[in-house]
Amino acid sequence: MSSNTPVPLAQNFVVGRVSPANPVLLAPMSGVTDLAFRRIAARLGAGLVVSEMVASRELATADDEARLRAEGEGLGVHVVQLAGRDPSWMAEAARVAVGAGASIVDINMGCPAKKVVGGHGGSALLKDLDLATRLIAATVAAVDAPVTVKMRLGWDADSIVAPELAARAEAEGVAMVTVHGRTRAQFYEGRADWGAIRAIVDRVSIPVVANGDLVAVEDAPAMLQASGADAVMIGRGAQGRAWFPGMVAAHLAGRQVKAPDLDMQRDLALEHYEGLLALYGRDVGVRHARKHLGWYIDAAAASAGTPVPAALKAAAQSAPTAEEARSAFVAAYDKLGWRAAA
C-alpha cells in the first residue's frame, strides 16, 4: 500500500477527558519504555506513551525504582501502567501516579511473565474476572483521571474472556481497553490475531486499541481494518526505533513517511543513551542501555540495507564504561554510513 492510500483512520480518538493527538500508542514494555525513551517517542509523534509496568504496592509505598518507572517529567499527556492483584494497593498506587502527574492510569491484565502471574497479577487476572472487576472498580473509584485496561484475548484458546472482561470494565467506568491479540498460553509465539479483537470491539462502546505484531507502517491500516479497533499500540516494533510510532501516525494521517536518516537515528539514539545515564546514574545506566544500543544498531543496519557491524555492536554492548560504549556505538554508525555509501 502506498503511503497516500486512504486508511480507516479512527475519528475523535478520546480516552475519557484526554484527547490524544493521534491513535498510535507506544506500548508499556518493562525494561524498555523508560522515561528517556518515552520522551523521544512522544516528541516524534506517538499519540500516547505508556510507562513500564509499575508494581502497585511498591509505588504506593514510595519505592524509588517504582517511582522512577512511573516518572513522567517532560512528558505532556502520559499513561502510567500499574500491576497488582490487591484492590487497595491498586487504588493507592493510582492516587500516587495521578498525584505525580499521570494523565491516565492503565491496569496490566496481560503480562504473561511467571513472576507477575505467580503473584496473581497480569494475565492471571484473566482467570479470575471477579477479582479483575474488583481491581478495576477500586482503581476507578480512587482517581479522577481516566482508567484503562490492557489485556490479552484470554488465558488460552479455550478461555477467550477478553469480550466479557472488556464489558465488565466498561460497566465499571473504564475509558479504553487495549487487547493484545494473543492468549497467555501463546506468550509471544505465532501471530497476533487481529481479527479476534473484533469480538471486543463489538461488545463495548469505549475505544478499543489493537496490539500485537505491528512492525511496518502498512500494518497499521490493516490492523485497524481487521479488528475494527479505534487505535493501535506498538511494542517491539519501536525497539531501536523510537520514531516508529510517529511514522505510523503520519502514515495513518495520509502523510508521506520516511525513516530518519542514519545521522538523525544516531543522534536520537545518543539522546536516549544520555537520558539513560542521567536517569539511572552512569554505572546502572550503561548496563541498562546495552540492549537499546544493540536494537538501534540493528535498526540502522536494516534501514541502511547493510549488514550489522557485529564487532562494533558487541563492543558497544560490552564496554565497561559509558565513554567506551559511546565511541564503539558511534563507530558502528560510521561503518554503516560508509557501507551504505559504498
Ligand SMILES: Cc1cc2nc3c(=O)[nH]c(=O)nc-3n(C[C@H](O)[C@H](O)[C@H](O)COP(=O)(O)O)c2cc1C
Ligand atoms: C520486553 C517486553 C516488556 C513488556 N512489558 C510489558 C509491561 O510492562 N506491561 C504490559 O502490559 N505489557 C508488556 N509487554 C507486552 C507489550 O506491551 C505488547 O503487548 C506485546 O509486546 C505485543 O505487542 P508488539 O507485538 O507490538 O510487541 C512487554 C513486551 C516486551 C517485549
